Amino acid sequence: NLLLLSNLLERTSYAVVFQYLASFLFRREKKRKATTSMVTVVRELPELQQILDNNAVVAIDFYATWCGPCKRISPQFEEFAKEQGNVKFLKVDVDESEDISEKYGISAMPTFIVFKNGQVSETIVGADINKVKNAVAKALDSA
Known part of the structure; x- marks a missing residue:
């Protein structure tokens, strides 16, 4: 035994x-x-400002962890980021980074903001990756 x-x-x-x-x-x-991942999560306003100051075109996905449409579009945003080497892609959790969300008037999720030379170029409210792609293309064409 x-x-x-x-x-x-x-x-x-x-x-x-x-x-x-x-x-x-x-x-x-x-x-x-x-x-x-080609998408950087930003939590602090100074960090975001530094990125905006140092990149010609920046696309930000403002999301919430509890948001269904945010979860559905996230993989598409990640894939798009892999295709665009000359654009900086960011994600901001609106619940974790209230100061950033407040500064840009985020009231619905997902909201995407495309910046050109540190200035807001276009804001897209809703989970429409084609609108995000078009906004990024416009910002690149005029950069």
Whole structure:
């Protein structure tokens, strides 16, 4: 019985170790994917101002974590960011960054604001990626 128990514990510990390693590797892979995003999350007004001052065209997605349309358009915004190397893409959580949301008069989510040379070029209210793409294209054409 002692030998049987020893074998059982040995197999169990390998299984536990294997599960732990697998979960560690999976979490690490998830973190790696999250860092490859072309969209930067901004939380502070000075940080946003610095980005606006140093980039010709900036597109910001003002979102809320509880907003269904925000969740649906987020992958499209991420994909668009990958296609546009000469545009800075940002996300602002309206609940975390109330000062930024207040400054730009955000009252509905999602709201997208495209900036050209630090100035608001166009504001899009609603989850319409084509309107965002058109606004970015206009800002690039006139930059």
